[in-house]
Amino acid sequence: MSNLHASIQSAMIKEYRERAAELHRWVDALSQEQFWTNPFDYGNSVGHLVLHLTGNLRYYIGAQIAGTGYVRNRDLEFSDTAKHPKAEVVSRFDRTIDMVVATLQAQSATDWTLPYAGEGEPEAKDRFTIFFRCATHFYDHLGQIDYLSQQLRAR
Numbered sequence: 001m002s003n004l005h006a007s008i009q010s011a012m013i014k015e016y017r018e019r020a021a022e023l024h025r026w027v028d029a030l031s032q033e034q035f036w037t038n039p040f041d042y043g044n045s046v047g048h049l050v051l052h053l054t055g056n057l058r059y060y061i062g063a064q065i066a067g068t069g070y071v072r073n074r075d076l077e078f079s080d081t082a083k084h085p086k087a088e089v090v091s092r093f094d095r096t097i098d099m100v101v102a103t104l105q106a107q108s109a110t111d112w113t114l115p116y117a118g119e120g121e122p123e124a125k126d127r128f129t130i131f132f133r134c135a136t137h138f139y140d141h142l143g144q145i146d147y148l149s150q151q152l153r154a155r
Helices: 003-027 047-066 074-079 086-105 127-153
Strands: none
Touching: 003 047, 003 086, 003 127, 047 074, 047 086, 047 127
């Protein structure tokens, strides 16, 4: 295992695990009602953002690299009115992070440059890029979750 491969693998695993722990810090403090409440006239609820992050990772990494067979309905991630139990949604997210970590652990030194293609990600031409883009996407939405959680708990 090359040093670069080991560095990429461990840094990516650490990033996904730390961001998942951070998500829990903001989400666990919310009630079921707060989880699905959007405190603004625009944007999304925390629940919908967690559905979106889960769907994003399950598709781009799960279906496209791990071969899970997941079929994504991106629009439903933002429009689902079912208000599923928070514990169920968060558990699905946690299992998704476990899948991402297992997929990262399975990458060999040569896998990072294997060709990649996923709907809606034309810039991601290899596996390294999609893992990186998904991590930055996660981080972006985590900032929204942080802000929404603070606003909801301040009420």
